[in-house]
Amino acid sequence: MTPLRRITDLSTLDQLIVGVLILFLFVFGFELFLVVPCGGWENLGSCTGSFAEAARAAWQGYYEIDPYWGAMPDWYANIMNAQDYVYNPFWALSLVMFLSHKQETPWFRTAMIVVSAATMTTTLLVFVTQFVHPEITPFMRVALLQVNGPWVLCPLLFIVRMHGANTRATLGAGRQDAI
Numbered sequence: 001m002t003p004l005r006r007i008t009d010l011s012t013l014d015q016l017i018v019g020v021l022i023l024f025l026f027v028f029g030f031e032l033f034l035v036v037p038c039g040g041w042e043n044l045g046s047c048t049g050s051f052a053e054a055a056r057a058a059w060q061g062y063y064e065i066d067p068y069w070g071a072m073p074d075w076y077a078n079i080m081n082a083q084d085y086v087y088n089p090f091w092a093l094s095l096v097m098f099l100s101h102k103q104e105t106p107w108f109r110t111a112m113i114v115v116s117a118a119t120m121t122t123t124l125l126v127f128v129t130q131f132v133h134p135e136i137t138p139f140m141r142v143a144l145l146q147v148n149g150p151w152v153l154c155p156l157l158f159i160v161r162m163h164g165a166n167t168r169a170t171l172g173a174g175r176q177d178a179i
Contacts, residue, residue, distance in 0.1 A: 028088040041077035116155035
C-alpha cells in the first residue's frame, strides 16, 4: 500500500474533504459509544445499564431534538445500521485514499459517488420523516438541519469533487504540475 504523504500536498478542497472525513469518523466513534452497550440500534429504546446510561446522557441533546431517536423504529435502526456497516467504514477507506493521494483512482471515485448519493438519500428520508412528525417544533427543525445537514452537504461536495476529477476542475488542480 502506498505510504501516507503530507496533507499539504493535497489541494485545498481535498484538505477540506480530509477534515470532513475525520469529523464523520469522530461522530461514528461517538455513535458506537451509544449503540455498542445496547447491542444494536434496534435495542436503543430499551437499553439499560450504567454504561448505557452514560452514553445516553452524552447524547441527551440529540434525544431532545430527534423525535424518533429514543424510540428507534425499525426503519430508522436499518438506516443507522447501513450507516455503521457501509457508509462509515467507507469514510475510513476514503480518508486513507485521500491521505495516500489515491483519490483519483477510478473505482474509488465511482464508489465515493455511490456511497455519497446513498448517504444523502437516507439522510433526506430521515429529514422528511422528522419534519412531518406531529411533535416537531421549528426549533427542533433548525437544530436537526444544523446537526444532520453535513450528511447531505458534505456528500454533495464529495460527488462534485469526484465528478470533476477527470476535468481537473477542482480547487487546487494543477498544483502538482506547478511543482
